[in-house]
Amino acid sequence: MALPRAAFAATLLVAAVAGPAHAANCPRPDALGTSRVLTVDPQATPQVGTKSFPQTLPLADKEVVLTFDDGPRPQTTRRILDALARECVRATFFMIGQNSAANPQLVKAIATAGHTVGHHSWNHPNMSTVTETEALDNIDRGIAADETALNGRATTTPSTPFFRFPYFASTPALLDKMQARGLAVFGADLWASDWNEITPQQELNLATERLQSARKGIILFHDTKARTAAMLPDFLRxxxxxxxxxxxxxxxQPETDERLTH
Known part of the structure; x- marks a missing residue:
């Protein structure tokens, strides 16, 4: 269930506390860089992204969050990582468990580069068309595969409690289950429609035009798409x-119990 408007606004203020920026550490002085780190508390902001939910992240004008779905896929994900590294930009990757299981070293490379690893099911079913048990099993199997690739341990308690439903297709019951488990569900605020058979230039045009209209937001791309890998350097530029x-x-991060430190 979503928070009441007043409570949501109050928690956004807390969540907006930024961590250290990464632009200052970038070897390229003219790079885009990462301007700030935004801490997301799943208990305070359980569902974000205006394409699916009433609320989104507390972003200022001209602030964007870059997200990539469906990977990792070596042929394209590595090109995307290279483009992000050249601009000293950090993003969030919502991974499919079977792809993580097939490419564990690439999962580790994504995390080592400082990107956030989120979860996107085991094999990308439409969870609004399967039973709740099947959906939850698929979610858990995907999380376990991602965690095995990352940390060598098949746990269904994710180290990063961020999840995005395939096709953004959820149900009220599944959303309640995710919130009860302490997982933040991510939609998006805009996308480049890179699942369509379009050219990199067409994708670039769509992404920039929609961003100029929205002016800020969570942006959805797919790191499995060659067109996205091709257009990303121009988009970052x-x-x-x-x-x-x-x-x-x-x-x-979980709060440390001070009683255990003395």
Whole structure:
């Protein structure tokens, strides 16, 4: 269930506390960089992204969060990682478990580069068309595969409690289950429609036009698409040239019990 408007606004204020920026550590002085880190508390903001939900992340004008779905896929994900690294930008990758299981070293490379690893099911079913048990099993299998690739341990408690439903297709019951488990469900605020058979230039045009209209938001791409890998350097250049700033999202860390430190 979503939070009441007043409570949601109050928790956004807390969630908007930024961590250290990464632009200052970038070896390229003219790079886009990552302007700030935004901590997302799943308990405070259980569902975000205006394409699916009433609320989104507390982003200022011209701030964007870059997200990539469906990977990792070596042929394209590595090209996307290279483009992000050249601009010193950090993003969030919502991974399919069977792809993580097939490419564990690439999962580790994504995390080592400082990107956030989120979860996107085991094999990308439409979860609004299967039973709740099947959906939850698929979610857990995907999380376990991602965690095995990352940390060598097949747990269904994710180290990063961020999840995106395939096709953004959920149900009220599944959303309640995710919130009860402490997982933030991510929609998006805009996308480049890169699942369509379009050219990299067409995708670039769509992404930039929609961003200019929205002015900020969570952007959805797919790191499995060659067209996205091809257009990403130009898109990042557009962000830099036009004064946009990249925000990196990370989960809230559990509070340390001070009684255990004395």
């Amino acid at each position: 557009f962000l830099r040239t036009n004064g946009y700033r990249v925000v990196h999202i990370v989960p809230k």
